[in-house]
Amino acid sequence: MSLHCRYVFIFLIALLTNPVLAAGKWSGNVALEYRYFTENALDNRQHGDNWSFSAQPEYFRRWDGERQSFTFVPFLRIDENDPERSHFDIRELTWVKANKNHEWRIGIRKVYWGVTESQHLVDIINQTDLVENIDTEDKLGQPMVNLSLVRDWGTLDFFVLPGFRERTFPGAKGRLRSQPRVDTDQAVYESSSGQRHVDVAMRWSHNIGDWDIGLSYFRGTSRDPRFVPGVDSSGAPVLVPYYDQMRQTSLDLQWTTGNWLWKLEAIARQSNGASYNASVAGFEYTFTGIFKSKKDLGVLLEYHHDSRGTRA
Incomplete structure (x- = not known):
């Protein structure tokens, strides 16, 4: 365990046992993970199996007639072999003030946009925590x-x-990862402000009968870096992440009818001196009470389109 992770672990234990915070509600989870790889690694610095530990406590408190609330969700991962995967993040640290027709939400949060399952085109606010899983579902907290x-x-x-959050990538000893590896220490930004660039976004959402509709706009640093070839300090080839400035307008739709969910996500994006559009559309059908039991079975089919074709 690195010295940084030890300090974070001690901090979390002290926080969980603090009597001042007893007025709120604590929950969370801890997990011990084991990974075994059936194929040999391409890099001799990688391992065939791996242990790791994670903890994600959650503190929540309401007051002022439930008009105000505070949420704190830290996350800690300690990995046996990959120092890049051993990390601490604040997933949420948010104060919410609710009034009759508006709400203020200030702090670090996770915000999800979209309706489709196989790809989240519209979801743009939070950065992906790729060292957690390659499915891109895990997100880093975003100040906002x-x-x-x-x-x-x-x-x-x-x-x-x-404040911009860089995407996390496995280190030289990590699996699964690209070959050559991604060197996050050399990250490059189109904006001279780098990680200090201030992004802006807006979204309109509404329910009309069986329809859920969302229209969104984002301007700022792309959460999806492109990669340029480079070398590390030892002269070995690496991939260097390059974060472009971008603008994105998006639409998400969902129509619910009986056991059917019909879904669409579509975006138009301008980035790296070019424009393109992409979409995901499909349906989800749920068979309820299969074999006369209390279990359900869902069937999903989605189609992807990208105007860049094979360059996507």
């Missing part, structure tokens, strides 16, 4: 100020996002 206006014609959200 979010004003939400609740009206009869829908909910309008405004976001100011100070």
